[in-house]
Amino acid sequence: DVKVTQSSRYLVKRTGEKVFLECVQDMDHENMFWYRQDPGLGLRLIYFSYDVKMKEKGDIPEGYSVSREKKERFSLILESASTNQTSMYLCASSFLPFGDRGGYTFGSGTRLTVV
């Protein structure tokens, strides 16, 4: 019954590596989002996309980029991983607009450690 799938549950990468986090949804949602969650800071929005090939910066886009070539897939890219990007990364999707069409569906998260 999994509807938003993140490619990895745990990931360890080295500083300077290019890192790809993949997210796939099967609900035909227009919106897709990437958040990161750190203790004491809550969930912070990195990027979101409301259509194929469209992207919008969230609150903390620095050091990240995204790609949405197909409606069901939204990728987060860390161009050159740094230790301060060690975090839990959460992907979500929703209908657009979603005010009255339910809310987000989240994936299980990817815990990324950069060493």
Place this chain on the structure above:
Amino acid sequence: DAKTTQPNSMESNEEEPVHLPCNHSTISGTDYIHWYRQLPSQGPEYVIHGLTSNVNNRMASLAIAEDRKSSTLILHRATLRDAAVYYCILNSNSGYALNFGKGTSLLVTP
């Protein structure tokens, strides 16, 4: 989006009802009230949402004040599995992204 205020933490006994409050005094007429919860080591999950009227679903009930400046998420019989962080969020129908605050950490004791 307008801001919400929730208590940092609450505690409940198992099998008792739980009322989780949320204040949103600057809510606009088009803002929907959304509730999510996050169990330990999991992504948040949608619980319920509403605009003006009270709402019920299999997970919970949402009671919205007449002036819409506050709302309450009601868990009718708390179980140990309900221990989680609960987020109250506002979003307009034209909004794209939700801003999650710190939420309320609910502890359920046997």
